Amino acid sequence: MTLDFPVIFLLSTHLGSEELQQLEDQIPTLTYDINEAEVVLGKVFRKERALFELRRLKLDTTEVAPAERSPTPSPRPSKRIRLSTPALSVLGSSDIESDTCSEGEIQRRLIGPKKPVDPTVKVVKLAWFTKSIEAGEVLPMTEYIVYEGRKIPKEKPKPRPEPEDIMRRALADASSSPSRPRSSYGHSGNSHKRTTYDTHPVVPSKRPPPLLHQTTSEHDIDEHLPPIPAYLHTTYSCQRPSPIHPPNEAFIEELLKIRTARTLMGDKIGVRAYSSAIATVTAYPYEIQTPSEVARLPGCGAKIAGLFQEFKETGFLFEAREDETDPKLAVLKQFYEIWGVGEGTAREFYNKGWRDLDDIIEHGWNSLIRVQQIGVKYYDEFLIKIPRKEVEQISEVILAHANKIRKGFEMVIVGGYRRGKKESGDVDVILSHRDEEATAGFVERIVISLENDKYITHTLSLTTKNTERGQVPVAWKGSMSKVPGTGFDTLDKALVVWQEPGNKKNLHRRVDIIISPWKTAGCAVLGWTSGTTFQRDLRRYCKKEKNLKFDSSGVRSRVDGSWVDLESDGKGNPAPDMLTAERRIFDKLGLEWRPPEERCTN
Structure with missing residues (x-):
């Protein structure tokens, strides 16, 4: 009830x-x-x-x-609907609008007068x-x-016209224009031209009001819109193909900037809402042509449709340029880019009166933890992306050192590299060995080896939680909950600063070395490969649909907290390699296999 x-x-x-x-x-x-x-x-x-x-x-x-x-x-009233549900809209606070009709219309249809x-x-x-x-x-x-x-009542603003009314007025005085051919994956890629954006437009001092006007040709296009793919009707992005270069990539880039601004301002609901909308647009396989095409997509609605109209007319989104007009947001963004500084710490720095890196060094250096000090010291270098070839070179050195210590180690490069990015912010590698004794405590040994050969200049974090509990997959609750090292993603790992030895002018790079036992290596590869929203929805899918808890260190039952083996075959034999183990997890969870290039949910 x-x-x-x-x-x-x-x-x-x-x-x-x-x-x-x-x-x-x-x-x-x-x-x-x-x-x-x-x-x-x-x-x-x-x-x-x-x-x-x-x-x-x-x-x-x-x-x-x-x-x-x-x-x-x-x-x-005895009969009530949720006034602003995620199913009808995705944006928090004042951004909320219905997907297909106004709130007043919903009230009239379902519960009578508001x-x-x-x-x-x-x-x-x-x-x-x-x-x-x-x-x-x-x-x-x-x-x-x-x-x-x-x-306290606010001054009544001028009534905002409904999208339907705007459409009708626009149609009355619209001029016809030739329609563009539709395109799908493999054809459009980065075809959307961002002429205004590419030339660094002058940002207006005030945001222009969004007008969802529609030309006659757009109306004709809306009459023949392609069907929404079935996979877009699910709320889980782990069930959708999300390519690295979707047809609407330029628009998505603008939405990502708005999401970052919401992150910096502490708007958790807005961040999750934009993440959901971005994931939907990323998985949509056609180049969007009209605002109403956006409005019909699950998790988008009139708000995102209005943003698309603005993007279509200007080539950029005003809200995505707020860091250029809002001094506070510009400062928060710079602090957020420091390795080891999250959005909460960025706001904390700002509230202390700091406005740039010099203020941090002059007034707060001794209050920083070591990771943040390194992040400030190499701020400019860490912002420079790492080409794929360099990622491979660093990874080859790590694997060579691993096998020099103990033969038989295997490695998968994960993160953005595996999803197909041309450049990465850091290097993420997973090492595993078929002999479980080989992975116990190994993270310390390989870090020492790389330090001795001058590849690692700083070790910022080194955790051995998995080794400390005997490499037994940890129960999420129950009798093992008090074992040291419990918690999310309890793998052994080291976060280090890397520099190619021989020349002090070589750039410092961020490198994460993760060690996984063979029996859960597929979970490690899956977790560390997939995009952020994909990972979030995979955990949510496991919880809601399978009553399981997923993280990179394994899958556990939410009934009794026991480990659930999804990587062995039907006879209990381990997977022949880490990538096969990853595929088996998809299969046993009832998910369609998505290659890494289709898990780019940002």
């Missing part, structure tokens, strides 16, 4: 990506528009923090005195929701309220 919760907006603050996804799936009345919310739910425990979150989300309120508070939310938005909002501790779920009823929230405020 679905519980009758008030309309809830979920704060992403202090929530991990998996926890956030799980909570979103559990909330039946979730909205992504805080102005609609009756309850703002999150890990918030002080009124000051609650006020900060409301200000950050641009919701102005005046506090309601405790004596004036109502113990329960105002009554709502209910007035509640004039008050309560910021409530997450425990109220979780305990309500456990109890099977909506509990009184009085003791969980952190803050209650009355919403």
